[in-house]
Amino acid sequence: MTELKVFSLNVWGIPYISKDKSLRMEALAEALKSKDYDIVCLQEIWDTNDYELIYSKIKSRMPYKYYYYSGLLGSGLCTFSKWPIVETFYYKFPLNGYVHKIHHGDWFAGKGVALAKLEVNGKIINVFNTHLHAQYCQENDEYLSHRLSQAYEAGQLVRLGSEGSALTLFLGDFNSKPSDICSKVLRTIPGLQDAFIHYENDSDYGTNETTRNSYTPPEVLRRNPFGGRLDYILFKSNSQHEAKSLKYGFALPDRIPNCDVSYSDHEAIEATIELKEKATKTPHQHEDIQEVLHHSYNICDNGLREVANKLRHLKISFLVLVALLAACVLVQIDKDHHFSSFIWFILYFPQFFLLAVICFYYVLSWIEFQSLCGFQNSLAVLGTPLPT
Secondary structure, rough: OEEEEEEEEEEEEOOOOOHHHHHHHHHHHHHHHHHOEEEEEEEOOOOOHHHHHHHHHHOOOOOEEEEEEEEEEOOEEEEEEEOOOEEEEEEOOOOOOOOOOOOOOOHHOOOEEEEEEEEOOOOOEEEEEEEEEOOOOOOOOOOOHHHHHHHHHHHHHHHOOOOOEEEEEEEEEOOOOOOOOOHHHHOOOOOOOEOOOOOOOOHHOOOOOOOOOOOOHHHHHHHHHHHHOEEEEEEEEEEOEEEEEEEEEEEEOOOOOOOOOOOOOOOOOOOEEEEEEOOOOOOOOOOOHHHHHHHHHHHHHHHHHHHHHHHHHHHHHHHHEEEEEEEHHHHHHHHHHHOOHEEEEEEHHHHHHHHHHHHHHHHHHHHHHHHHHHHHHHHHHHOOOOOO
């Protein structure tokens, strides 16, 4: 029998933007140094100096580490382990926001799913770590189809990659509450169980925008003081083993000692997972996969309609600009001697610039359309019928 104590936290480590980052990273490193975890998974470690700082504090207890480089700003994901990391893999999400939403920033991060294979007492343990696209507006979630595509691809990767491993762990910030479709997909597709032990008052265990956290804006607390449980520790065993969650809870106090700030804008969570061999195979009970797939298919279909409408508007804008350019050329042929070259430059430059912008966004939108088509077809293969 093996017991693994695991830890997960979105550390909110955006350089020059995240508040009190240096103070919080130092405090987190000291806190982890005093603990005895087998596995630590972190999200939003955008600065590798913070990664190295944490490792310098915990390397005597957790000598194995891996940072996943990806995209323009990095993946933000890293894993520390007491046990040897024998293999790693990283899958970058093809759909991850929009380039023109600079203030959101997700597009510039190479978000994806990180895998570290560990050897624990002669057994292979798969540890997955991820951070799905953020939800910036609950009333109008323009990124739902992107986040759902990410959840599906992550779930498929876990399902296909868990063969041969005694235990699979999936930790991270899913940016989805337990009842949201993205969380359901991540549990249902690969057959994962939630380490969260259902206490009498589940609302006390929100991990983001709660009264526990010093960085929660007052106006957010007025709307919902309980926040939401967005961070997870999921697990599954293979047919020769059985696993269960022995303990789950917050891993750190609500404030850094002798300070009035929290360790992050998310709450750190920890769980103790027991793994042991079993004599007979017993099937796990999971949510209705067909219902989850059908809901996902409909969301994807709505996303495809929105992108198709965007493509149509871009085509119309392109044709209007081409017609306007043609008209300018005809005018220039007739009136060229009346105006200087500078005037013609001023006339043409905005049109060519807009044409370039339209073409650029058309290409990005077409890539989005193709990715959503692939996502929808993959859902159909798993059991959701294509519309006739």
